[in-house]
Amino acid sequence: MTTGSVSPRRADTRRNHERILAAAAESLAKAGEVSFNAIAKQAEVGVGTVYRHFPTPEALILAVYQREVRHLVDVVPVLLDKHAPDAAFRAWVTDHLAHYMMTKKGLADALRRATASRGELPANAYEAMVGAMARLLEANAEAGTVRPDLDPVVVLRGLAGLLMLDPNGEWRADAAALAALLWHGMAR
Secondary structure, eight states, X not given: OOOSOOOTTOHHHHHHHHHHHHHHHHHHHHHSSOOHHHHHHHXXXXXXXHHXXXXXXXHHHHHHHHHHHHHHHHHHHHHHHHSOHHHHHHHIIIIIIHHHHHXXXXXXXXXXXXXXXXXXXXXXXXXXXXXXXXHHHHHHHHHTSBOTTOOHHHHHHHGGGGGGSOTTSOHHHHHHHHHHHHHHHHBO
């Protein structure tokens, strides 16, 4: 799925595209809605530029969602390079996935509204998350820290409990407790 016209030849177009997405992500995290005028101002582009990249609010919201998922997926190899597999799993769950869920409540609400008329979320985002979890589980199975028969979809479903955490409460400690509980069920 393409999300606006970004020419691979024009660096300024790519920069504008990213600045628009960053401004929209911040707006969605704070207010749960998008204002093309406010996003254009924050991104330091004209409102026409925002519309050229994203012709509808739904297109912008879906692009922000895909960008955020890409960040969650792209950090997995970095964590695996930096930490032992078990520590990488815990860091991904508590420092990245839970943090994303707690700071993106507005995006989640906007996403539900944006997809109400269009149906499901883009399948590639879900598949990317499953792939990221599969990579974490494979690294841990190779290290002997988890059972090799774990299904990444089931583990992600187990982490859906992160959605129940209170973003105004002790969500970091609660996320760590949930990760530890899930880990005990996955461990060898």
